[in-house]
Amino acid sequence: MKSGSVFCEVEECSGLAENVFSIWLKADREILAAAQPGRFLHILCPEGSLLRRPISICQTQGDMLRLVFEVKGEGTRWLSRRRRGDSLDILGPLGSGFDLSGGPLLLAGGGIGAAPLLFCAQMKRCDAVLGFASGQKAVLLSEFASACDGAEFSSDDGSLGRRAYVTELLEERLRSGGYKGVLACGPEPMLRIAAGLCRDYSVPLQVSLEQRMGCGVGACLVCSCRIVKDNREGYARVCRDGPVFRASEVVWDD
Amino acid sequence: MIDLSVNFAGVRFKNFVTVASGTFGFGREYSEYFDLSRLGGICVKGLTVQPRDGNPPVRIAETPGGILNSVGLQNPGVDAFIKTELPFLRGYDTRIIANISGNTPAEYALMAKKLSDAGIDIIEVNVSCPNVKAGGIAFGTDPCLAAEVTRAVKTVSEVPVMIKLSPNVTDIVSIARACEDAGADALSLINTLLGMRIDPRTGRPVLKNITGGLSGPAIFPIALRMVWQVCSAVSVPVMGMGGVSDTEGALEMLWAGASLVSAGTALFKDPLAAVSIVEGAETFFRENNMKGPCDIRGKLKLYD
Numbered sequence: 001m002k003s004g005s006v007f008c009e010v011e012e013c014s015g016l017a018e019n020v021f022s023i024w025l026k027a028d029r030e031i032l033a034a035a036q037p038g039r040f041l042h043i044l045c046p047e048g049s050l051l052r053r054p055i056s057i058c059q060t061q062g063d064m065l066r067l068v069f070e071v072k073g074e075g076t077r078w079l080s081r082r083r084r085g086d087s088l089d090i091l092g093p094l095g096s097g098f099d100l101s102g103g104p105l106l107l108a109g110g111g112i113g114a115a116p117l118l119f120c121a122q123m124k125r126c127d128a129v130l131g132f133a134s135g136q137k138a139v140l141l142s143e144f145a146s147a148c149d150g151a152e153f154s155s156d157d158g159s160l161g162r163r164a165y166v167t168e169l170l171e172e173r174l175r176s177g178g179y180k181g182v183l184a185c186g187p188e189p190m191l192r193i194a195a196g197l198c199r200d201y202s203v204p205l206q207v208s209l210e211q212r213m214g215c216g217v218g219a220c221l222v223c224s225c226r227i228v229k230d231n232r233e234g235y236a237r238v239c240r241d242g243p244v245f246r247a248s249e250v251v252w253d254d
Numbered sequence: 255m256i257d258l259s260v261n262f263a264g265v266r267f268k269n270f271v272t273v274a275s276g277t278f279g280f281g282r283e284y285s286e287y288f289d290l291s292r293l294g295g296i297c298v299k300g301l302t303v304q305p306r307d308g309n310p311p312v313r314i315a316e317t318p319g320g321i322l323n324s325v326g327l328q329n330p331g332v333d334a335f336i337k338t339e340l341p342f343l344r345g346y347d348t349r350i351i352a353n354i355s356g357n358t359p360a361e362y363a364l365m366a367k368k369l370s371d372a373g374i375d376i377i378e379v380n381v382s383c384p385n386v387k388a389g390g391i392a393f394g395t396d397p398c399l400a401a402e403v404t405r406a407v408k409t410v411s412e413v414p415v416m417i418k419l420s421p422n423v424t425d426i427v428s429i430a431r432a433c434e435d436a437g438a439d440a441l442s443l444i445n446t447l448l449g450m451r452i453d454p455r456t457g458r459p460v461l462k463n464i465t466g467g468l469s470g471p472a473i474f475p476i477a478l479r480m481v482w483q484v485c486s487a488v489s490v491p492v493m494g495m496g497g498v499s500d501t502e503g504a505l506e507m508l509w510a511g512a513s514l515v516s517a518g519t520a521l522f523k524d525p526l527a528a529v530s531i532v533e534g535a536e537t538f539f540r541e542n543n544m545k546g547p548c549d550i551r552g553k554l555k556l557y558d
Binding site for chain 1: 276277278279283284286287288289299307308310311312313314315316318319320321323325328470471519521522523524525526
Protein backbone atom coordinates (compact mmCIF):
# COMPACT_ATOMS: atom_id res chain seq x y z
CA MET A 1 0.00 0.00 0.00
CA LYS A 2 1.32 3.45 -0.89
CA SER A 3 1.21 6.03 1.85
CA GLY A 4 -1.07 8.99 1.28
CA SER A 5 0.29 12.49 1.35
CA VAL A 6 3.19 13.14 3.71
CA PHE A 7 4.89 16.23 5.05
CA CYS A 8 8.43 17.07 4.02
CA GLU A 9 10.50 19.78 5.62
CA VAL A 10 12.03 22.51 3.49
CA GLU A 11 15.78 22.70 3.98
CA GLU A 12 16.37 25.58 1.60
CA CYS A 13 14.37 27.69 -0.83
CA SER A 14 16.19 30.07 -3.10
CA GLY A 15 15.77 31.96 -6.35
CA LEU A 16 17.91 30.72 -9.25
CA ALA A 17 16.81 33.09 -12.00
CA GLU A 18 13.90 35.28 -12.97
CA ASN A 19 10.81 33.40 -11.71
CA VAL A 20 12.76 30.18 -11.21
CA PHE A 21 13.24 28.73 -7.74
CA SER A 22 14.99 25.81 -6.11
CA ILE A 23 13.73 23.94 -3.07
CA TRP A 24 15.73 21.32 -1.20
CA LEU A 25 13.48 19.03 0.84
CA LYS A 26 14.27 16.52 3.54
CA ALA A 27 12.70 13.33 2.24
CA ASP A 28 12.03 10.01 3.93
CA ARG A 29 13.47 6.74 2.68
CA GLU A 30 10.26 5.74 0.93
CA ILE A 31 10.17 8.90 -1.19
CA LEU A 32 13.86 8.72 -2.02
CA ALA A 33 13.54 5.07 -3.05
CA ALA A 34 10.68 5.93 -5.40
CA ALA A 35 12.36 9.04 -6.81
CA GLN A 36 13.40 8.50 -10.42
CA PRO A 37 14.30 10.92 -13.20
CA GLY A 38 11.08 12.05 -14.87
CA ARG A 39 8.81 11.33 -11.91
CA PHE A 40 7.14 14.19 -10.05
CA LEU A 41 5.89 15.23 -6.64
CA HIS A 42 2.30 16.43 -6.38
CA ILE A 43 2.48 19.33 -3.95
CA LEU A 44 -0.29 21.07 -2.07
CA CYS A 45 0.02 24.85 -2.49
CA PRO A 46 -2.82 25.95 -0.24
CA GLU A 47 -3.22 29.67 -0.85
CA GLY A 48 -5.99 30.07 -3.39
CA SER A 49 -5.51 26.69 -4.96
CA LEU A 50 -7.40 23.46 -4.47
CA LEU A 51 -5.34 21.25 -6.73
CA ARG A 52 -1.84 20.06 -6.06
CA ARG A 53 0.98 21.23 -8.33
CA PRO A 54 3.05 18.59 -10.15
CA ILE A 55 6.77 19.41 -9.95
CA SER A 56 9.43 17.16 -11.47
CA ILE A 57 12.22 15.95 -9.26
CA CYS A 58 15.46 17.70 -10.21
CA GLN A 59 17.97 15.69 -8.20
CA THR A 60 18.58 13.85 -4.97
CA GLN A 61 21.52 14.07 -2.61
CA GLY A 62 21.79 12.01 0.57
CA ASP A 63 18.43 12.30 2.31
CA MET A 64 17.53 15.42 0.35
CA LEU A 65 15.52 15.94 -2.76
CA ARG A 66 15.59 19.00 -4.98
CA LEU A 67 12.81 20.66 -6.95
CA VAL A 68 13.50 23.41 -9.48
CA PHE A 69 10.40 25.10 -10.80
CA GLU A 70 9.08 28.16 -12.53
CA VAL A 71 6.45 30.43 -10.95
CA LYS A 72 3.45 30.23 -13.24
CA GLY A 73 0.56 31.22 -10.98
CA GLU A 74 -0.62 31.52 -7.41
CA GLY A 75 0.25 27.97 -6.42
CA THR A 76 3.85 28.04 -7.56
CA ARG A 77 4.21 31.59 -6.19
CA TRP A 78 3.18 30.29 -2.78
CA LEU A 79 5.70 27.47 -3.20
CA SER A 80 8.47 29.93 -4.06
CA ARG A 81 7.89 31.72 -0.74
CA ARG A 82 8.61 28.72 1.47
CA ARG A 83 11.45 29.04 3.93
CA ARG A 84 13.75 26.66 5.75
CA GLY A 85 11.74 24.74 8.35
CA ASP A 86 8.38 25.05 6.57
CA SER A 87 6.73 21.81 5.59
CA LEU A 88 5.18 20.80 2.32
CA ASP A 89 2.28 18.38 1.91
CA ILE A 90 3.46 15.96 -0.75
CA LEU A 91 1.97 13.09 -2.72
CA GLY A 92 4.36 10.90 -4.66
CA PRO A 93 6.72 10.47 -6.37
CA LEU A 94 4.18 9.82 -9.12
CA GLY A 95 4.23 8.96 -12.81
CA SER A 96 6.61 7.08 -15.05
CA GLY A 97 10.27 7.99 -15.33
CA PHE A 98 12.82 8.14 -18.12
CA ASP A 99 14.28 4.84 -19.26
CA LEU A 100 18.03 5.30 -18.84
CA SER A 101 19.02 1.93 -20.25
CA GLY A 102 21.45 1.78 -23.17
CA GLY A 103 23.66 4.60 -24.31
CA PRO A 104 25.27 6.90 -25.01
CA LEU A 105 22.31 9.16 -24.23
CA LEU A 106 21.78 12.82 -25.05
CA LEU A 107 19.71 15.13 -22.85
CA ALA A 108 17.85 17.96 -24.60
CA GLY A 109 16.26 20.58 -22.37
CA GLY A 110 14.38 23.79 -23.01
CA GLY A 111 14.07 26.33 -20.19
CA ILE A 112 12.73 24.89 -16.96
CA GLY A 113 12.63 21.51 -18.77
CA ALA A 114 16.29 21.23 -17.80
CA ALA A 115 15.27 20.37 -14.22
CA PRO A 116 14.27 16.69 -14.55
CA LEU A 117 17.13 16.09 -17.00
CA LEU A 118 19.67 16.95 -14.34
CA PHE A 119 18.38 13.97 -12.38
CA CYS A 120 19.08 11.81 -15.48
CA ALA A 121 22.63 13.15 -15.64
CA GLN A 122 23.06 12.40 -11.96
CA MET A 123 22.00 8.77 -12.48
CA LYS A 124 23.97 8.17 -15.66
CA ARG A 125 26.75 9.93 -17.54
CA CYS A 126 25.05 11.67 -20.50
CA ASP A 127 25.70 14.48 -22.94
CA ALA A 128 23.44 17.48 -22.77
CA VAL A 129 22.21 20.35 -24.90
CA LEU A 130 20.22 23.02 -23.11
CA GLY A 131 18.52 26.11 -24.45
CA PHE A 132 17.16 29.10 -22.55
CA ALA A 133 15.39 32.30 -23.54
CA SER A 134 18.35 34.31 -22.22
CA GLY A 135 21.31 34.15 -19.86
CA GLN A 136 19.14 35.73 -17.14
CA LYS A 137 16.69 32.86 -17.36
CA ALA A 138 19.29 30.10 -17.49
CA VAL A 139 19.51 27.70 -14.55
CA LEU A 140 21.53 24.68 -13.42
CA LEU A 141 24.44 25.46 -15.78
CA SER A 142 27.22 24.54 -13.36
CA GLU A 143 25.36 21.38 -12.31
CA PHE A 144 25.11 20.21 -15.90
CA ALA A 145 28.66 21.25 -16.68
CA SER A 146 29.96 18.98 -13.92
CA ALA A 147 27.48 16.12 -14.37
CA CYS A 148 27.82 15.82 -18.15
CA ASP A 149 30.76 15.14 -20.39
CA GLY A 150 29.77 17.56 -23.08
CA ALA A 151 27.16 20.06 -21.94
CA GLU A 152 26.39 22.75 -24.49
CA PHE A 153 24.22 25.80 -23.89
CA SER A 154 22.37 28.17 -26.14
CA SER A 155 20.02 31.10 -25.79
CA ASP A 156 17.42 32.69 -27.99
CA ASP A 157 19.08 36.13 -27.69
CA GLY A 158 22.73 35.08 -27.65
CA SER A 159 23.32 36.28 -24.07
CA LEU A 160 24.34 32.76 -23.07
CA GLY A 161 26.37 30.39 -25.21
CA ARG A 162 25.42 30.34 -28.84
CA ARG A 163 22.49 32.23 -30.24
CA ALA A 164 20.41 29.25 -31.30
CA TYR A 165 17.40 27.18 -30.42
CA VAL A 166 18.22 24.03 -28.54
CA THR A 167 16.72 22.01 -31.38
CA GLU A 168 19.55 23.32 -33.62
CA LEU A 169 22.08 22.00 -31.11
CA LEU A 170 20.18 18.76 -31.01
CA GLU A 171 20.30 18.38 -34.79
CA GLU A 172 24.05 18.95 -34.87
CA ARG A 173 24.54 16.23 -32.27
CA LEU A 174 22.24 13.85 -34.12
CA ARG A 175 24.10 14.54 -37.37
CA SER A 176 27.42 13.73 -35.75
CA GLY A 177 25.83 10.44 -34.69
CA GLY A 178 26.56 7.91 -32.01
CA TYR A 179 23.59 8.45 -29.71
CA LYS A 180 21.38 5.52 -28.83
CA GLY A 181 18.69 7.69 -27.31
CA VAL A 182 17.58 11.24 -26.58
CA LEU A 183 15.69 12.35 -23.47
CA ALA A 184 13.90 15.67 -23.79
CA CYS A 185 11.89 18.03 -21.63
CA GLY A 186 10.75 21.52 -22.51
CA PRO A 187 7.98 23.51 -24.19
CA GLU A 188 5.75 21.53 -26.53
CA PRO A 189 6.92 23.24 -29.75
CA MET A 190 10.48 22.25 -28.88
CA LEU A 191 9.47 18.66 -28.16
CA ARG A 192 7.53 18.47 -31.41
CA ILE A 193 10.56 19.60 -33.41
CA ALA A 194 12.80 17.26 -31.45
CA ALA A 195 10.41 14.41 -32.28
CA GLY A 196 10.71 15.16 -36.00
CA LEU A 197 14.50 15.35 -35.84
CA CYS A 198 14.92 12.14 -33.87
CA ARG A 199 12.57 10.36 -36.27
CA ASP A 200 14.63 11.59 -39.22
CA TYR A 201 17.87 10.39 -37.63
CA SER A 202 16.26 7.18 -36.32
CA VAL A 203 17.24 7.82 -32.72
CA PRO A 204 14.65 6.86 -30.06
CA LEU A 205 13.36 9.90 -28.19
CA GLN A 206 11.64 10.03 -24.82
CA VAL A 207 9.74 13.20 -23.97
CA SER A 208 8.37 14.46 -20.68
CA LEU A 209 4.97 16.04 -21.36
CA GLU A 210 3.08 18.63 -19.40
CA GLN A 211 -0.67 19.00 -19.01
CA ARG A 212 -3.00 20.59 -16.48
CA MET A 213 -3.45 17.89 -13.88
CA GLY A 214 -6.11 16.86 -11.37
CA CYS A 215 -5.75 13.88 -9.07
CA GLY A 216 -2.20 13.02 -10.19
CA VAL A 217 -2.76 9.28 -9.74
CA GLY A 218 -4.64 8.42 -12.92
CA ALA A 219 -8.23 8.37 -11.72
CA CYS A 220 -9.78 11.60 -12.95
CA LEU A 221 -8.68 11.52 -16.61
CA VAL A 222 -8.19 15.26 -17.05
CA CYS A 223 -4.47 15.38 -17.97
CA SER A 224 -4.80 13.74 -21.35
CA CYS A 225 -2.43 13.52 -24.23
CA ARG A 226 -2.97 11.86 -27.59
CA ILE A 227 -1.05 8.60 -28.01
CA VAL A 228 -0.89 5.85 -30.62
CA LYS A 229 -0.24 2.48 -29.08
CA ASP A 230 -0.70 -0.92 -30.72
CA ASN A 231 -2.03 0.86 -33.81
CA ARG A 232 -4.83 2.44 -31.82
CA GLU A 233 -5.05 6.16 -31.19
CA GLY A 234 -6.51 7.40 -27.92
CA TYR A 235 -5.90 9.45 -24.82
CA ALA A 236 -3.28 8.53 -22.28
CA ARG A 237 -2.94 9.98 -18.81
CA VAL A 238 0.06 12.29 -18.45
CA CYS A 239 0.13 11.75 -14.68
CA ARG A 240 0.16 7.97 -14.72
CA ASP A 241 0.98 6.64 -18.19
CA GLY A 242 3.52 9.49 -18.40
CA PRO A 243 4.73 12.15 -17.94
CA VAL A 244 7.49 10.43 -19.94
CA PHE A 245 6.38 8.96 -23.26
CA ARG A 246 8.10 7.57 -26.31
CA ALA A 247 7.95 10.42 -28.81
CA SER A 248 7.07 7.96 -31.57
CA GLU A 249 3.78 7.27 -29.76
CA VAL A 250 2.80 10.90 -29.20
CA VAL A 251 0.31 12.53 -31.57
CA TRP A 252 1.43 16.17 -31.76
CA ASP A 253 -1.02 19.04 -32.16
CA ASP A 254 -0.63 21.03 -35.36
CA MET B 255 -21.55 0.83 19.55
CA ILE B 256 -21.46 3.12 16.52
CA ASP B 257 -23.29 1.85 13.46
CA LEU B 258 -22.57 3.77 10.29
CA SER B 259 -24.47 1.33 8.09
CA VAL B 260 -27.37 2.40 5.92
CA ASN B 261 -30.19 0.59 4.20
CA PHE B 262 -30.42 2.46 0.92
CA ALA B 263 -33.28 1.48 -1.38
CA GLY B 264 -33.07 -2.05 0.02
CA VAL B 265 -29.29 -2.32 -0.34
CA ARG B 266 -27.22 -2.45 2.82
CA PHE B 267 -24.17 -0.15 2.87
CA LYS B 268 -21.60 -0.80 5.61
CA ASN B 269 -21.22 2.95 6.02
CA PHE B 270 -22.79 6.03 4.49
CA VAL B 271 -19.66 7.27 2.69
CA THR B 272 -19.21 6.70 -1.04
CA VAL B 273 -17.02 8.19 -3.75
CA ALA B 274 -18.52 10.11 -6.64
CA SER B 275 -18.56 9.01 -10.25
CA GLY B 276 -15.79 10.42 -12.41
CA THR B 277 -13.42 11.10 -9.56
CA PHE B 278 -12.45 7.53 -8.77
CA GLY B 279 -12.02 5.78 -12.12
CA PHE B 280 -12.80 2.11 -11.53
CA GLY B 281 -11.00 2.11 -8.21
CA ARG B 282 -7.68 0.65 -9.34
CA GLU B 283 -5.58 3.77 -8.77
CA TYR B 284 -6.92 4.58 -5.31
CA SER B 285 -6.74 0.91 -4.29
CA GLU B 286 -2.99 1.54 -4.05
CA TYR B 287 -3.64 4.06 -1.28
CA PHE B 288 -6.28 2.39 0.88
CA ASP B 289 -8.41 -0.72 1.18
CA LEU B 290 -11.50 -0.01 -0.93
CA SER B 291 -13.50 -2.16 1.48
CA ARG B 292 -13.40 0.76 3.89
CA LEU B 293 -15.85 2.64 1.67
CA GLY B 294 -19.60 2.26 1.85
CA GLY B 295 -19.72 2.25 -1.92
CA ILE B 296 -18.05 3.28 -5.15
CA CYS B 297 -19.78 5.13 -7.99
CA VAL B 298 -17.71 4.14 -10.99
CA LYS B 299 -16.68 6.35 -13.88
CA GLY B 300 -19.63 7.12 -16.17
CA LEU B 301 -20.29 4.40 -18.73
CA THR B 302 -21.69 4.59 -22.26
CA VAL B 303 -22.81 1.88 -24.68
CA GLN B 304 -19.73 2.31 -26.87
CA PRO B 305 -16.22 3.21 -25.71
CA ARG B 306 -15.61 6.97 -25.72
CA ASP B 307 -12.37 8.90 -26.15
CA GLY B 308 -13.62 11.96 -24.33
CA ASN B 309 -12.86 15.60 -25.08
CA PRO B 310 -9.52 16.99 -26.26
CA PRO B 311 -7.40 18.66 -23.55
CA VAL B 312 -7.28 21.09 -21.79
CA ARG B 313 -9.89 19.31 -19.66
CA ILE B 314 -9.44 21.02 -16.31
CA ALA B 315 -9.36 24.57 -14.98
CA GLU B 316 -8.93 25.63 -11.40
CA THR B 317 -11.33 28.14 -9.88
CA PRO B 318 -11.55 29.63 -6.37
CA GLY B 319 -12.44 26.66 -4.19
CA GLY B 320 -13.24 24.45 -7.12
CA ILE B 321 -12.36 22.93 -10.46
CA LEU B 322 -14.01 22.85 -13.84
CA ASN B 323 -13.71 19.64 -15.82
CA SER B 324 -14.68 18.62 -19.30
CA VAL B 325 -13.49 15.03 -19.53
CA GLY B 326 -16.40 14.18 -21.81
CA LEU B 327 -17.28 10.69 -20.57
CA GLN B 328 -14.03 9.00 -21.55
CA ASN B 329 -14.68 5.33 -20.76
CA PRO B 330 -14.10 1.87 -22.21
CA GLY B 331 -17.81 1.14 -22.72
CA VAL B 332 -20.21 -0.86 -20.61
CA ASP B 333 -19.16 -4.30 -21.94
CA ALA B 334 -15.46 -3.74 -21.22
CA PHE B 335 -16.39 -2.48 -17.75
CA ILE B 336 -18.34 -5.65 -16.97
CA LYS B 337 -15.61 -7.87 -18.37
CA THR B 338 -12.44 -6.29 -17.04
CA GLU B 339 -13.25 -3.79 -14.29
CA LEU B 340 -16.18 -5.25 -12.37
CA PRO B 341 -14.36 -8.48 -11.38
CA PHE B 342 -11.59 -6.34 -9.86
CA LEU B 343 -14.08 -4.24 -7.91
CA ARG B 344 -15.88 -7.37 -6.72
CA GLY B 345 -12.71 -8.30 -4.88
CA TYR B 346 -13.65 -5.68 -2.31
CA ASP B 347 -16.39 -5.68 0.29
CA THR B 348 -18.08 -2.49 -0.84
CA ARG B 349 -21.15 -1.61 -2.89
CA ILE B 350 -20.61 -0.96 -6.57
CA ILE B 351 -22.78 1.66 -8.22
CA ALA B 352 -22.64 1.81 -12.02
CA ASN B 353 -23.12 5.26 -13.53
CA ILE B 354 -24.61 5.28 -17.04
CA SER B 355 -25.07 7.94 -19.74
CA GLY B 356 -27.03 7.47 -22.93
CA ASN B 357 -28.14 9.36 -25.99
CA THR B 358 -31.61 7.80 -25.96
CA PRO B 359 -33.85 6.08 -23.38
CA ALA B 360 -33.19 2.84 -25.29
CA GLU B 361 -29.43 3.19 -24.74
CA TYR B 362 -29.99 3.71 -21.03
CA ALA B 363 -32.19 0.62 -20.93
CA LEU B 364 -29.63 -1.47 -22.82
CA MET B 365 -26.88 -0.60 -20.37
CA ALA B 366 -29.13 -1.01 -17.34
CA LYS B 367 -30.11 -4.51 -18.44
CA LYS B 368 -26.50 -5.57 -18.92
CA LEU B 369 -25.39 -4.13 -15.59
CA SER B 370 -28.36 -5.50 -13.73
CA ASP B 371 -27.63 -8.96 -15.18
CA ALA B 372 -23.97 -8.54 -14.20
CA GLY B 373 -25.05 -8.10 -10.59
CA ILE B 374 -24.21 -4.47 -9.98
CA ASP B 375 -25.62 -3.21 -6.66
CA ILE B 376 -27.27 -0.01 -7.88
CA ILE B 377 -27.58 1.73 -11.23
CA GLU B 378 -26.98 5.46 -11.16
CA VAL B 379 -28.53 7.16 -14.17
CA ASN B 380 -26.74 10.30 -15.32
CA VAL B 381 -29.42 12.42 -16.95
CA SER B 382 -27.12 15.37 -17.57
CA CYS B 383 -26.07 14.31 -21.04
CA PRO B 384 -27.79 15.80 -24.05
CA ASN B 385 -30.68 14.01 -25.65
CA VAL B 386 -29.82 13.75 -29.31
CA LYS B 387 -33.41 12.98 -30.28
CA ALA B 388 -34.83 16.05 -28.54
CA GLY B 389 -32.29 18.36 -30.13
CA GLY B 390 -29.57 18.25 -27.52
CA ILE B 391 -31.66 19.05 -24.46
CA ALA B 392 -30.23 17.31 -21.40
CA PHE B 393 -32.68 14.68 -20.13
CA GLY B 394 -32.17 16.02 -16.65
CA THR B 395 -33.42 19.51 -17.40
CA ASP B 396 -36.94 18.44 -18.37
CA PRO B 397 -39.23 16.56 -15.94
CA CYS B 398 -40.94 14.62 -18.75
CA LEU B 399 -37.66 13.47 -20.33
CA ALA B 400 -36.18 12.59 -16.93
CA ALA B 401 -39.27 10.52 -16.18
CA GLU B 402 -39.05 8.81 -19.56
CA VAL B 403 -35.48 7.72 -18.93
CA THR B 404 -36.38 6.59 -15.42
CA ARG B 405 -39.19 4.39 -16.73
CA ALA B 406 -36.99 2.96 -19.48
CA VAL B 407 -34.37 1.87 -16.94
CA LYS B 408 -36.85 0.69 -14.32
CA THR B 409 -38.56 -1.58 -16.84
CA VAL B 410 -35.42 -3.68 -17.35
CA SER B 411 -33.46 -3.33 -14.11
CA GLU B 412 -33.68 -5.92 -11.37
CA VAL B 413 -31.56 -3.75 -9.09
CA PRO B 414 -32.43 -0.37 -7.56
CA VAL B 415 -32.31 2.61 -9.91
CA MET B 416 -30.95 5.94 -8.72
CA ILE B 417 -31.30 9.05 -10.88
CA LYS B 418 -28.44 11.56 -10.66
CA LEU B 419 -29.91 15.03 -10.89
CA SER B 420 -28.40 18.02 -12.62
CA PRO B 421 -28.28 21.31 -10.69
CA ASN B 422 -28.41 23.25 -13.96
CA VAL B 423 -32.16 23.69 -13.74
CA THR B 424 -34.60 26.28 -12.43
CA ASP B 425 -36.45 23.89 -10.15
CA ILE B 426 -34.64 20.71 -9.15
CA VAL B 427 -37.56 19.60 -6.97
CA SER B 428 -39.88 19.24 -9.95
CA ILE B 429 -37.35 16.98 -11.69
CA ALA B 430 -36.86 14.97 -8.50
CA ARG B 431 -40.61 14.47 -8.13
CA ALA B 432 -40.96 13.45 -11.77
CA CYS B 433 -38.27 10.79 -11.32
CA GLU B 434 -39.84 9.53 -8.09
CA ASP B 435 -43.27 9.33 -9.74
CA ALA B 436 -41.71 7.42 -12.65
CA GLY B 437 -40.46 4.78 -10.24
CA ALA B 438 -36.93 5.86 -9.27
CA ASP B 439 -35.77 3.95 -6.19
CA ALA B 440 -33.34 6.69 -5.13
CA LEU B 441 -31.88 10.02 -6.20
CA SER B 442 -28.34 11.35 -6.17
CA LEU B 443 -27.43 15.03 -6.35
CA ILE B 444 -25.85 17.22 -7.36
CA ASN B 445 -23.96 16.71 -10.58
CA THR B 446 -21.53 19.51 -11.51
CA LEU B 447 -22.62 23.07 -12.23
CA LEU B 448 -21.92 24.32 -15.73
CA GLY B 449 -19.21 26.97 -15.83
CA MET B 450 -16.31 28.39 -17.81
CA ARG B 451 -13.01 30.26 -17.53
CA ILE B 452 -11.19 32.45 -20.04
CA ASP B 453 -7.47 33.17 -20.17
CA PRO B 454 -7.60 36.96 -19.65
CA ARG B 455 -4.40 37.56 -21.61
CA THR B 456 -5.27 35.58 -24.72
CA GLY B 457 -9.08 35.65 -24.69
CA ARG B 458 -9.17 31.88 -25.14
CA PRO B 459 -11.40 29.63 -23.04
CA VAL B 460 -9.18 27.62 -20.69
CA LEU B 461 -11.11 24.44 -21.49
CA LYS B 462 -10.93 23.21 -25.07
CA ASN B 463 -14.60 22.29 -24.69
CA ILE B 464 -15.24 25.95 -23.65
CA THR B 465 -17.55 24.97 -20.77
CA GLY B 466 -17.16 22.39 -18.06
CA GLY B 467 -18.62 21.13 -14.82
CA LEU B 468 -17.77 22.93 -11.59
CA SER B 469 -17.08 20.80 -8.54
CA GLY B 470 -15.30 21.18 -5.22
CA PRO B 471 -15.92 23.12 -2.00
CA ALA B 472 -17.20 26.14 -3.97
CA ILE B 473 -20.41 24.31 -4.86
CA PHE B 474 -21.06 22.73 -1.46
CA PRO B 475 -23.62 25.30 -0.19
CA ILE B 476 -25.60 24.96 -3.41
CA ALA B 477 -25.49 21.17 -3.23
CA LEU B 478 -26.56 21.19 0.40
CA ARG B 479 -29.47 23.50 -0.33
CA MET B 480 -30.65 21.31 -3.20
CA VAL B 481 -30.27 18.10 -1.17
CA TRP B 482 -32.34 19.66 1.59
CA GLN B 483 -35.03 20.85 -0.83
CA VAL B 484 -35.25 17.48 -2.57
CA CYS B 485 -35.21 15.47 0.66
CA SER B 486 -38.04 17.64 1.93
CA ALA B 487 -40.09 16.88 -1.17
CA VAL B 488 -39.59 13.18 -1.93
CA SER B 489 -39.74 9.99 0.08
CA VAL B 490 -37.08 7.97 -1.79
CA PRO B 491 -33.57 7.98 -0.26
CA VAL B 492 -31.01 10.50 -1.47
CA MET B 493 -27.25 10.29 -1.98
CA GLY B 494 -25.90 13.79 -1.29
CA MET B 495 -22.81 15.09 -3.05
CA GLY B 496 -21.24 18.25 -4.37
CA GLY B 497 -18.18 19.73 -2.72
CA VAL B 498 -18.21 17.43 0.31
CA SER B 499 -14.60 17.51 1.46
CA ASP B 500 -14.59 16.69 5.14
CA THR B 501 -16.54 15.14 8.01
CA GLU B 502 -18.34 18.40 8.73
CA GLY B 503 -19.65 18.61 5.17
CA ALA B 504 -20.76 14.99 5.27
CA LEU B 505 -22.61 15.57 8.55
CA GLU B 506 -24.33 18.62 7.06
CA MET B 507 -25.54 16.46 4.19
CA LEU B 508 -26.96 13.96 6.71
CA TRP B 509 -28.76 16.70 8.67
CA ALA B 510 -30.21 17.92 5.35
CA GLY B 511 -31.66 14.47 4.77
CA ALA B 512 -29.13 12.54 2.68
CA SER B 513 -28.84 8.81 3.45
CA LEU B 514 -25.52 8.34 1.64
CA VAL B 515 -22.86 11.00 1.11
CA SER B 516 -20.33 11.09 -1.71
CA ALA B 517 -16.91 12.72 -1.77
CA GLY B 518 -15.24 13.41 -5.10
CA THR B 519 -13.02 16.36 -5.89
CA ALA B 520 -11.74 16.23 -2.29
CA LEU B 521 -9.83 13.08 -3.25
CA PHE B 522 -7.61 15.08 -5.60
CA LYS B 523 -6.24 16.96 -2.62
CA ASP B 524 -6.19 13.97 -0.30
CA PRO B 525 -6.53 10.42 -1.65
CA LEU B 526 -7.68 9.37 1.82
CA ALA B 527 -10.41 12.05 2.12
CA ALA B 528 -13.33 9.58 1.99
CA VAL B 529 -11.72 7.29 4.55
CA SER B 530 -11.08 10.29 6.80
CA ILE B 531 -14.79 11.15 6.61
CA VAL B 532 -15.70 7.62 7.77
CA GLU B 533 -13.29 7.92 10.69
CA GLY B 534 -14.35 11.47 11.51
CA ALA B 535 -18.03 10.52 11.53
CA GLU B 536 -17.33 7.61 13.88
CA THR B 537 -15.62 10.00 16.28
CA PHE B 538 -18.45 12.53 16.02
CA PHE B 539 -21.17 10.00 16.81
CA ARG B 540 -19.19 8.51 19.68
CA GLU B 541 -18.40 11.87 21.24
CA ASN B 542 -22.04 12.92 20.99
CA ASN B 543 -23.42 9.66 22.36
CA MET B 544 -25.24 8.89 19.15
CA LYS B 545 -25.69 5.55 17.44
CA GLY B 546 -24.93 6.79 13.95
CA PRO B 547 -26.32 8.62 10.92
CA CYS B 548 -29.90 7.63 11.83
CA ASP B 549 -29.72 10.02 14.79
CA ILE B 550 -29.27 13.08 12.61
CA ARG B 551 -30.50 12.15 9.14
CA GLY B 552 -33.14 14.65 8.03
CA LYS B 553 -33.41 16.02 11.55
CA LEU B 554 -32.52 19.57 10.64
CA LYS B 555 -33.58 21.80 13.51
CA LEU B 556 -35.52 24.59 11.89
CA TYR B 557 -36.15 27.93 13.58
CA ASP B 558 -39.65 28.49 14.93
